[in-house]
Amino acid sequence: MTDNRTLISRFPHLKEDFAASLVVFLVAVPLCVGVSVASGAPAELGLVTGIVGGLVTGVMRGSSLQVSGPAAGMTVLVYEAVQEFGLPVLGVIVLASGAIQLAMGLLRLGRYFRAISVSVVEGMLAGIGLVIIAGQLYPAMAAKAPDSGLGKIAELPGTLVDSFGDTGALSSLAVAAGTIAVLLLWKHAPEKVRTVPGPLAAVGLATLAVFALDLPVATVEVKGLLGAVQPPPLSAFGELAGIGLLGTVVAFTLIASAESLFSAAAVDRLHSGPRTEYNKELIAQGTGNMVCGALGALPMTAVIVRSAANVQAGARTKASRVLHGAWLLLFAALLPDVLAYIPIPTLAGILIHAGAKLIPVRSLGTLWREHRGEAVVLAVTAVSIVAVSMFEGVLIGLALAVVKSAWEASHVKLDVVVDEGAGPIEARLTGNATFLRLPKILDSLESLPQDRPVRLDLSGLHHLDHACRLALDNWAARHSTAGTDPVKLVTAA
Numbered sequence: 001m002t003d004n005r006t007l008i009s010r011f012p013h014l015k016e017d018f019a020a021s022l023v024v025f026l027v028a029v030p031l032c033v034g035v036s037v038a039s040g041a042p043a044e045l046g047l048v049t050g051i052v053g054g055l056v057t058g059v060m061r062g063s064s065l066q067v068s069g070p071a072a073g074m075t076v077l078v079y080e081a082v083q084e085f086g087l088p089v090l091g092v093i094v095l096a097s098g099a100i101q102l103a104m105g106l107l108r109l110g111r112y113f114r115a116i117s118v119s120v121v122e123g124m125l126a127g128i129g130l131v132i133i134a135g136q137l138y139p140a141m142a143a144k145a146p147d148s149g150l151g152k153i154a155e156l157p158g159t160l161v162d163s164f165g166d167t168g169a170l171s172s173l174a175v176a177a178g179t180i181a182v183l184l185l186w187k188h189a190p191e192k193v194r195t196v197p198g199p200l201a202a203v204g205l206a207t208l209a210v211f212a213l214d215l216p217v218a219t220v221e222v223k224g225l226l227g228a229v230q231p232p233p234l235s236a237f238g239e240l241a242g243i244g245l246l247g248t249v250v251a252f253t254l255i256a257s258a259e260s261l262f263s264a265a266a267v268d269r270l271h272s273g274p275r276t277e278y279n280k281e282l283i284a285q286g287t288g289n290m291v292c293g294a295l296g297a298l299p300m301t302a303v304i305v306r307s308a309a310n311v312q313a314g315a316r317t318k319a320s321r322v323l324h325g326a327w328l329l330l331f332a333a334l335l336p337d338v339l340a341y342i343p344i345p346t347l348a349g350i351l352i353h354a355g356a357k358l359i360p361v362r363s364l365g366t367l368w369r370e371h372r373g374e375a376v377v378l379a380v381t382a383v384s385i386v387a388v389s390m391f392e393g394v395l396i397g398l399a400l401a402v403v404k405s406a407w408e409a410s411h412v413k414l415d416v417v418v419d420e421g422a423g424p425i426e427a428r429l430t431g432n433a434t435f436l437r438l439p440k441i442l443d444s445l446e447s448l449p450q451d452r453p454v455r456l457d458l459s460g461l462h463h464l465d466h467a468c469r470l471a472l473d474n475w476a477a478r479h480s481t482a483g484t485d486p487v488k489l490v491t492a493a
Helices: 002-010 014-038 043-055 072-085 087-106 110-115 118-140 149-154 156-163 167-188 198-213 234-241 242-267 278-296 304-312 319-334 336-341 344-357 361-370 371-388 391-411 436-446 466-479
Strands: 410-419 425-433 454-464 488-490
Touching: 002 242, 002 371, 014 043, 014 118, 014 304, 014 319, 014 336, 014 344, 043 278, 043 319, 043 336, 072 087, 072 118, 072 242, 072 344, 072 361, 072 391, 072 410, 087 234, 087 242, 087 278, 087 336, 087 391, 110 242, 110 278, 118 149, 118 156, 118 167, 118 242, 118 361, 118 371, 149 156, 149 167, 149 371, 149 454, 198 344, 234 304, 242 278, 242 336, 319 336, 361 371, 371 391, 410 436, 425 436, 436 466, 466 488
Parallel strands: 425 454, 454 488
Antiparallel strands: 410 425
């Protein structure tokens, strides 16, 4: 009795956290496996990342109810890295990214990720969602996906037409479609039935259907937990000298960090408990990724689907996410052969559904009506990711967001008063004069009469950049003619 009281006093919310951990575990299993297979890695590696997310990152301080593991948002980047550098080097990339995250957290740089334009982040997620959907439609039709984002979209019609003449492809497509239907309709099921998470129900029903109907559908290849875990060899660390690999490390770091910290902000809105400590969360994510890299597993981020499930299931402390990692470890160690029964098109259906949820279809119309510039940034970022690559697409989005902000911040107004007599023309510039507004400023000034002296008052400017100052000086020199007083520039005292 005394032991029970001691346990309750130390863990007063153990009952709620235990129940929530089981829900998160059941949600995590199909998502971990699906993300891993879509990334071109063994299915078990996704479980390893989920285990580390629970048992390592889960015990650390940062965001108490946020759950970490392999994320659909990193699938495209991981797949590209595996195809270009190979699976052994993936561990090096993840480990190096984790080390940078850890350093950024120790240097207290986590809060700066909150300054990233929300439109860029939403555009990044939308672009990832589009690539995931296009890419996973191929395994849904038992076909191999092209490597490029544009190729995936361009070849879809032909692949779909070809699938109608192939029994295996049609069976696979039916299983994927059934999986998506279950995920969409599960919220309308009776409340008692919905105690089983939708992704788990979809996988279970699809697996039963394939087995009962003996459908010719590919299933997950199982290597076993120990067979899948392959720490990167020392020779792989030499690849860090290459510029291409360093660029991938930077992309992993920035995207994983941004996704985790934005997820933390979203999770904070779902509960009234302790708020996220961003720098400590970045340290926790970095530590987890270093462990994942050392094990040769997938990168981890905070995952909003699992985190929301954790909060909605009644979790009160970080014990729930630690316990979910323990359940994943037991499953991977004791029941790995169960994975071999999961149909590949079912995992494709789960990821297509997850990819669709990354695209902010409902909010895009409102954003276009109220903040058109932000909508353009979002759309350009998404299209760039599909057309070029993840890293370049995000850089394009960030550059466009900076230009947009600079343009909107550089409001400048020119007021001109022309005396009817022979007195000087009084002109006054107010606002922020930057190079972006130079054409407008010079057009207005050059339209002033040249036979009158001009007094240009700059004291109302909050900011005057170097390019504008030089342009104004050059205009003043050109405008001053023989027989006319030179243009007088008045600056603030």
